[in-house]
Amino acid sequence: MSTGCCEPISSRSDIVLKVSGMSCGxxxxxxxxxxxxLPGVSKVEADVENGKxxxxxxxxxxxxxxxxxxxxxxxxxxxx
Ligand SMILES: [Cu+2]
Numbered sequence: 001m002s003t004g005c006c007e008p009i010s011s012r013s014d015i016v017l018k019v020s021g022m023s024c025g026x027x028x029x030x031x032x033x034x035x036x037x038l039p040g041v042s043k044v045e046a047d048v049e050n051g052k053x054x055x056x057x058x059x060x061x062x063x064x065x066x067x068x069x070x071x072x073x074x075x076x077x078x079x080x
Pocket of ligand 1: 022
Protein backbone atom coordinates (compact mmCIF):
# COMPACT_ATOMS: atom_id res chain seq x y z
CA MET A 1 0.00 0.00 0.00
CA SER A 2 1.42 3.36 -0.98
CA THR A 3 0.80 6.36 1.19
CA GLY A 4 -2.03 8.68 0.35
CA CYS A 5 -3.97 8.91 -2.82
CA CYS A 6 -7.08 10.99 -3.02
CA GLU A 7 -8.18 10.78 0.56
CA PRO A 8 -6.17 10.29 3.73
CA ILE A 9 -7.49 7.30 5.59
CA SER A 10 -8.03 9.30 8.76
CA SER A 11 -10.59 11.55 7.09
CA ARG A 12 -13.04 8.74 6.65
CA SER A 13 -14.64 6.21 8.91
CA ASP A 14 -16.84 3.33 7.94
CA ILE A 15 -19.27 2.04 10.49
CA VAL A 16 -22.18 -0.32 10.62
CA LEU A 17 -24.95 0.53 13.03
CA LYS A 18 -27.59 -1.87 14.20
CA VAL A 19 -30.95 -0.21 13.75
CA SER A 20 -34.30 -1.65 14.71
CA GLY A 21 -37.69 -0.61 13.45
CA MET A 22 -36.95 -0.61 9.72
CA SER A 23 -39.41 -2.81 7.88
CA CYS A 24 -39.77 -1.69 4.29
CA GLY A 25 -38.40 0.37 1.47
CA UNK A 26 -39.90 3.49 2.96
CA UNK A 27 -37.91 2.98 6.15
CA UNK A 28 -34.76 2.44 4.14
CA UNK A 29 -35.36 5.68 2.27
CA UNK A 30 -36.17 7.61 5.44
CA UNK A 31 -33.00 6.50 7.21
CA UNK A 32 -30.81 7.08 4.19
CA UNK A 33 -32.29 10.52 3.65
CA UNK A 34 -31.86 11.54 7.31
CA UNK A 35 -28.26 10.37 7.55
CA UNK A 36 -27.35 11.48 4.04
CA UNK A 37 -28.43 15.02 4.87
CA LEU A 38 -25.70 15.34 7.50
CA PRO A 39 -22.49 17.14 6.54
CA GLY A 40 -19.52 14.86 6.06
CA VAL A 41 -21.51 11.74 5.27
CA SER A 42 -20.26 10.33 1.98
CA LYS A 43 -22.22 7.12 1.89
CA VAL A 44 -25.19 5.60 3.66
CA GLU A 45 -26.78 2.30 2.92
CA ALA A 46 -29.62 0.84 4.95
CA ASP A 47 -30.13 -2.91 5.02
CA VAL A 48 -33.72 -3.39 6.09
CA GLU A 49 -33.64 -7.20 6.19
CA ASN A 50 -30.67 -7.36 8.51
CA GLY A 51 -31.43 -4.22 10.50
CA LYS A 52 -28.14 -2.59 9.64
CA UNK A 53 -27.10 0.81 8.37
CA UNK A 54 -23.69 1.24 6.82
CA UNK A 55 -22.28 4.74 6.94
CA UNK A 56 -19.09 6.29 5.59
CA UNK A 57 -18.40 9.65 7.16
CA UNK A 58 -15.73 12.21 7.89
CA UNK A 59 -15.22 12.31 11.69
CA UNK A 60 -13.92 15.87 11.53
CA UNK A 61 -17.23 17.05 10.09
CA UNK A 62 -19.82 14.92 11.81
CA UNK A 63 -19.87 12.95 15.05
CA UNK A 64 -21.07 9.41 15.39
CA UNK A 65 -23.61 10.64 17.91
CA UNK A 66 -25.05 13.03 15.33
CA UNK A 67 -25.57 10.11 12.96
CA UNK A 68 -27.28 8.08 15.66
CA UNK A 69 -29.41 11.08 16.56
CA UNK A 70 -30.49 11.58 12.95
CA UNK A 71 -31.62 7.96 12.75
CA UNK A 72 -33.51 8.27 16.02
CA UNK A 73 -35.09 11.53 14.92
CA UNK A 74 -36.32 9.69 11.82
CA UNK A 75 -38.13 7.31 14.16
CA UNK A 76 -35.83 4.28 14.45
CA UNK A 77 -33.80 2.84 17.28
CA UNK A 78 -30.03 2.55 17.15
CA UNK A 79 -28.88 -0.49 19.09
CA UNK A 80 -25.23 0.36 19.54
CU1 LIG B 1 -41.27 1.17 6.44
